[in-house]
Amino acid sequence: MRRVPSLPGQTRHPALPGHMVVCGDDALAERLAAELRELYRVRVTVVVPSLPGTGTAGTGTERWAAAAALFARMQAVVNRASATDPEPGIRVLQAAVLDEQAFADAGVARADALALVHDDDETNIRAALAARRLNPRLRLVIRLYDRRLGRHLADLLDQAAAVASPGLDPTVLDTSTTVLSDADTAAPALVATAVTGTSKVVQADGLLLRAAERTPPRPGQVAAPGLCTLALLSATANDPAGTEGSDASGQDGPLLLPDEDAVAAATGRGTVVLETVTHVGPTRPSGRLTGRGLPLGSLFSRRLRRSLAGLVLSVLGLAVASWLTTGDHPLHAAYLTLLDLFAIGDPAVGEPTARQVLQLLSGLAGLLLLPVLLAAVLEGLGTFRTASALRRPPRGLSGHVVLLGLGKVGTRVLARLHELGIPVVCVEEDPEARGIPLARRLHVPTVIGDVTQEGVLEAAKVHRAHALLAVTSSDTTNLEAALYARSVAPRLRVSLRLYDDAFATAVHRTLRAAHPEALTRSRSVSTLAAPAFAGAMMGRRILGAIPVERRVLVFAALDVAGHPQLEGRTIAESFRPGAWRVLAVDSTDPGDRLPDLAVAPSHDGTEHYGGLLWDPHLGYVLHPQDRVVLAATRQGLAELLGTHLPDHPSTASP
Incomplete structure (x- = not known):
């Protein structure tokens, strides 16, 4: 363990009320720490690597450079916080290995939550097991790419917590371990930027919430019904010269959770509507072959x-x-x-x-x-x-999406595009990349080659494509590919995965000025994923999140008890425009309540659908024993949890 003295302005105590610990080695750790400190106003300890990690991608020199860069950025964050706040509430430590000694120095023994967001699954698993032994009551949030392994690990850690702490409240066990994937969280948003007219889906706890993006109705046309309006898109959402590429949200920017008056006054603006809520069973892994044998036509x-x-x-x-x-x-x-x-x-x-x-x-x-x-x-x-080889793009292919990069994020994006039935052509430089087996199994046309080399994008038929989605891990590669694709097809829709927000805004404005007739979007995976990780660390059940342009709308399940903004109020009174909105109510007795939100107990011991009442009456009074599903902004959720002062216009008290 290599430790460094606390940076200027850092707190020295190992654990404080509302203390969170974040362990990571990439941009997600930095964004998550900022999310916790700026929105939820809790004290944060960030543990970054001091030596190149083992068992991760890249050479030792690359890993050391990444760790050093992350430490430098976190130091800059602390310095900026110290300039405006005598107690910035954030400190940075370095550790070669995440063992019990490292966790003891970080104050994990008395911390409220620990987030393990290293890019390597094995590192996070080892650290989670050590942290659970040190603090059985610790709320764990783990970043894992393997979803099946994540479910098993969460069950194991919850069982270990129950055995090590027999007096632990069972309601705490429900959120003691949360396994999330940044790729799964960001993939729907990245797909939505490249493809229009697709629904945004949140699936959790037996529920499937589908939010549809709808264009403004024409004169005389009646808008399609929906459960509720979740957001108003910016006035320039469909305008290539608009400001959607940045985070600026003026009067023409996106408006989350508007009231009826705002919806009625916003003529000519697109909307995001909660369209359907269905009950789904457990996800079953798909087999390798869909039938017993190969059809004759394939031979x-x-x-x-x-x-x-x-x-x-x-x-x-x-x-x-x-x-x-x-x-x-x-x-x-x-x-x-x-x-x-x-x-x-x-x-x-x-x-x-x-x-x-x-x-x-x-x-x-x-x-x-x-x-x-x-x-x-x-x-x-x-x-x-x-049969085991990759398909080549068909000769007459057109109207498809060109996907650059089949890493962790690219693999999830490819799966999402395939689920939506959107034709796609993949481009990957590494023939052993993570997403190559998936592309082979789905028979997706794939081009192996460097996107910066001449002829590679032409082989992917980019000149006849609908959109280009560049999600490689290199900002320069994504930018170079986008510039070259625009030279071939000036009207091509381009969506880039970029890390730095300032750089993303500059790229968006430059491409918009050079090609005003085309649409350009830029997204950051860590920015899209950080709200879900932060919400899980706060101990609430975060069902998922959907992107609305460059902002995020979070769905959460909360108990009404302990929330004065909800308890004793009607559905109409609890609605805070721009902050949160109650979508469903579960009035089942807490002792009989089942973990799955989509089912309700019955007298014969079986489970029946209908545990939640969607679109409840506006006059219904929320009782302390009720459980609600609500949609909230990041700032609104922070205020609702009582960890953030209402200094934001969207969360100000009426």
């Missing part, structure tokens, strides 16, 4: 199948002719025809002329059968050989 081409059918008809015709001309039994006539066909019959010397002619025709058909059988064998072998 043999149409031309070869036609040739085989013609030969079969010829043999049948020869057998019938032999039966009619020789007077033999039909089976004997077919037998002689097959002998002649395979050239193993005796010559028809001294036989009738009809028999001799049929033998010659059968021999000719046998000569034609040989190359067809050989072609069938070769084509079948070729099909099996190329």
Whole structure:
């Protein structure tokens, strides 16, 4: 363990009320720490690597440079906070290994929550096991890419907490361990920036919430009904010269959770509407093969199948002719025809002329059968050989999405595009990338090559594509690919994954000025994922989040008890425009309440759908024992949890 003295303005005590610990090695740790401190007003300790990590991607030099850069950025954050706040409430430590000694120095033994957001799953798992032994009551938020492993790990850690602390409240166990994936959180937002007209989906606890983006209705046209309006899009959302590329939100910017008056007054603006809520069962892993066997069409081409059918008809015709001309039994006539066909019959010397002619025709058909059988064998072998190979983009492909990068984020984006039925062509430099097996299994056309090299994007048919989605881990690669694609197709819709917000805004404005007729968007994975991680650390059940341009709307399940903004108020009175809105109410007795939000208990011991009442009556009074599902902004959720002063216009008290 290598420790450094506290930076100027850092607190020295190991644990304080509202103390959170964040351990990470990339941008997500930095964004998460800022989210916790600026929005939730809690004290944060950030533990960054002091030596290159093992078992992670990249060379030791690269990992050391990344760790040093992260430490420098966190130091800058502390310095800026110290300049305006005598107690900035944030400190930075360095640790080579996340062991019990490192956690003791960070104050994990008395901390409220610990977030393990390293880019390596194994590092996070080892650290989670050590932290659970040190503090069984600790609220854990773990970043894992493997979703199945994450579910098993959460169950294991919750069980360990119950065994180590028998008196632990069962309601705490429900949120003691949360496993999230930044790729899963950011993938829907990245897809939405590249494809219009798609729904945004939040799936959790047996519920599937679908939010649809709708264009402004034309004069005389009636808007489609929905449960409620979640957001008003910016007035320039469909304008290439708009300001959607930055975080600025003036009067023309996006308006989250508007009231009815704002919706009625916002003519000509698109909306995001909560469209449907359905009950879904547990997600089952898809098998490797969807059927018991491969169809015949996947083995043999149409031309070869036609040739085989013609030969079969010829043999049948020869057998019938032999039966009619020789007077033999039909089976004997077919037998002689097959002998002649395979050239193993005796010559028809001294036989009738009809028999001799049929033998010659059968021999000719046998000569034609040989190359067809050989072609069938070769084509079948070729099909099996190329079954594990990547497809090439079809010649006439158009209107597709070109996806650059098949890493962690790119793999989730590819899966999302495939679920939506959107044609996609992938471009990846590394043939051993994480998403290559998925592209092969889904039969997605893939080009292996460097996107910065000439001819690679042309091979992906970018000149006929609908959009370009660049999600590689390199900002310069994404930018270079976008600039080259725009030179080939000036009207191409471009969405970039960029880390720095200032750089993203500059890129957006430059591309918008150079190509005003095209749409350009930029997103940061860490910025999109940080709100969900921060909400989980606060101990509330964060169901998910949907992006609204460059802002985020969070869905959460809360108990009414302990929240004066909800308790004893009607649904209408609890609604705070621009901050939060109650979407559903569960009035089931807390003792009989089931973990799955989509089901309710019954007297016969079975589970029935309908635990939540969606679109409740505005006059319903919320009781302390009620549980609600609400949509909230990040600032609104922070104020609702009582950890943030209402100094933001969207969260100011009425």
